[in-house]
Amino acid sequence: MASAGRPLTGSMLGRLRAQWQPRRETCAGVMLTDRCFALELPDCTLAHFKLDHDGPGRPPGGGPPPHLASLLGSPGRSYSLCVPVAPEAGCGARVRAARLHQRLLRQLRGGAFAQCQLLRLLDYRPGGQPGSAHHGFLLRDPRDCLETRRALLRLLGACEESPRPHLGEFESSPQGQLWQRRWEPEDGEWREAGSALVRPIPEPELHPVLPDLTSSAVFPSREAAQAVLEACTSFIPEAQVVLDLVNQCPKQVQKGKFPVIVIEGLDATGKTTVTQSVSDSLKAVLLKSPPPSVAHWREIFDDEPTIIRRAFYSLGNYIVASEIAKKSTQSPVIVDRYWHSTATYALATEISGGLQYLPPAHHHLYQWPKDLLKPDLVLLLTVSPEERVQRIAGRGLEKTREEAELEANKVFRQKVELSYQHMENPGCHLVDASACREKVLQTVLSLIRNN
Template sequence: MARRAVMSLLPQWSSRVFSVEQDGTSPCYFAVGRGAPPRESAPPRLFASVPPGCGRCYSLLVCAADRIRGARYHAELRDKLTGALPPECRVSPMSSFLTNASDSLVKGYFLNDHTESPVASERLLRDLTRRDPVLVCSYSRRADGQVWTQHLWSNSEGEAMETPQEEYYVADCDGPGQHPSTLGIINSDVFYSFEEACEVMRQCGDIIPEAKSVMELLPSRVEARSRPDFPVIVIEGLDATGKTTLTESLKDTLGATLLRSPPQCLSPLRSLFDREPPLIRRAFYALGNYITMEKVHQEAMKTPVIIDRFWHSTAAYAIATAVSGPVSNLPAQGSEVYRWPSDLFQPSLVVVLTLDPEERKRRLRGRGLEKTEEEQELDHNQLFRLKVEEAYRRISGPACATVDASPSADQVLRQVQLLIRGKCHL
């Protein structure tokens, strides 16, 4: 199956674009072609740091036919590479894709080997091609010193992918109109239907026993329902912005039911699924929203409902994690990645609490709670925080109302109450 997945890439190989992310900046892009490179083609910037006569480069693309196993293998591959390769080998995330083709994204890693001899690296890579779902390419400099070439390695059955006479030249190319990761966000990083997320969890059953426990908690099906009698208000925001204090106060002042997403029934499983790759982790959190939605429909026929986080958080964190580099790399306002799932109940009002980052850090230190990997990222990576906040703002259906959470808890409560009266007439 891995061999078929590898072979499926080859017919359009010269049409594919390759991207490599180094130092958290925007990706470097290159393309490949047969024969002599065009006179106007620029030498690839990606290879500029490789000293003449020393060092080689390699790429590995994960080509598993089973996307669940492929996602787990991709997550494990970096540890395998960094643990086995010499310290002089630099490992960077990379991908390959067809421009504007949403199902074409293939992820992997790029190796820049600055050792005097590539023997150790090539031994490991040849071992990978024999038993793992990975396509390996090597890159070398031609005698003129300006042109780099790409060679596809043998597959797991030992048959040559390409003969040496059919080597590819490598050249810089312009990037696509959008960051390449956006080609793989829909129903991989962000889920837009119950069935799509449910199918991922169902496929995990054979390799993650706890996935069956999640399936047992799900509604048998999700269907459109009439709007409840009482409003549903979602409070969003990063950790330590005051969501818990606000939601508890709103529960008391409105006589509302307070719910949380992910729901309490998933809490024992969160730490396990937080260690899984994005595809599986995001499906888990998406399904938490649908479990919460079932409870919303029951409670909102009797009282107003307050939800501590909902789909906005699930989507904003996923988008900010998937898209590397600056905020400008995020999909543009109006992109389909910001659309609300058609089968998920839309709340009456969504409020996002914002807070100065230094004040938020101070509050976090005072709490002393164990933080998720994403919360740790928020702590030391201002860029990631900015992307999360911008993704919040761009999600539509419904859009968010932003409230400054730096004043006292009573002042924040009064400001949110005014929004609720204006929007929900409570």
């Protein structure tokens, strides 16, 4: 094997091919020849490629496209890490994989990897099969330092989870080809387990993670979210308390005769002020999601992976729904955030790349859950990004993690906003909240009367 920092010569490549070819058949099952990869590039586009195990022939049209060659080839060296989950795996396995992925993310951001570039990588099986996507990373070492590989192998060697992350190492050939060498644990050590040629492939019609989101982020039912938290009770005691509260709520609740209005919006759009003013004007009950009975645990669940965090917020919606059903028999109800915010943040977080990769309009992920009490009207408060920044600075409050992400990541904010606009059954009525407080209140009250 060529050492890190030494380019492959023609004779070295020939020897490597001779070594790799006999192994191809024995490791074909492990290497999953039908799997593809989606790499998130710095410009928020996705580069799709696959690994060709059928021989070292030169790719059609020469080498890989420049954007892949610059990130996977020399100078420098790149490594792929993906956390596998069996398609038929239950919630427990998906939760364990998500927690391992989060732990690796934190470890790869410092220490021996501080000088490396970290990009999102998705390992998937084409065809839109649920449960086939594996989340991971591309670790790009611009220095091509041997210590980076050693640190990576030590890190993965310390993983006690099974199955362990898939590890690949990319290398350029003198002919301009890209190869990935696979590493596998064997007798307590990581060893080379074969190779494959990197070939670019066309972009699929839909983002490959979409089939998995109903079981990992945008839960379509109370039972789906409950199953996730049930897998968390051994390491998050509060999860059992949330489940107990949910189990006390009727599974089917009906809205009373009074209207139910949900007010959504990003932080600093005036949502808190508007919800309070509207509830005062209508003599309505004001509720929040998540409700006070579980809201004090937000910090605990916000520190967990998306699958756990969104299950918590989803179940908070069902607890609020039970309160809505009771209160709407006596007076109007105003709700500060509900299902739409749970779904939009999940979509923006889990779908890599830019706006173009969100589900198309009318996709089932934008539909309201059939078992969740539906409001009469949903209003979405909006202000310009510049206005939001000024308001946040004026408040002088500590930013939440989501707010920091909205401010620092323009694409993330745009994905949240566009997801809100795509929500259906019910959809969101947009309200320009940049005007003075009195005018915004008048606009909101007019919308409520007209709808």
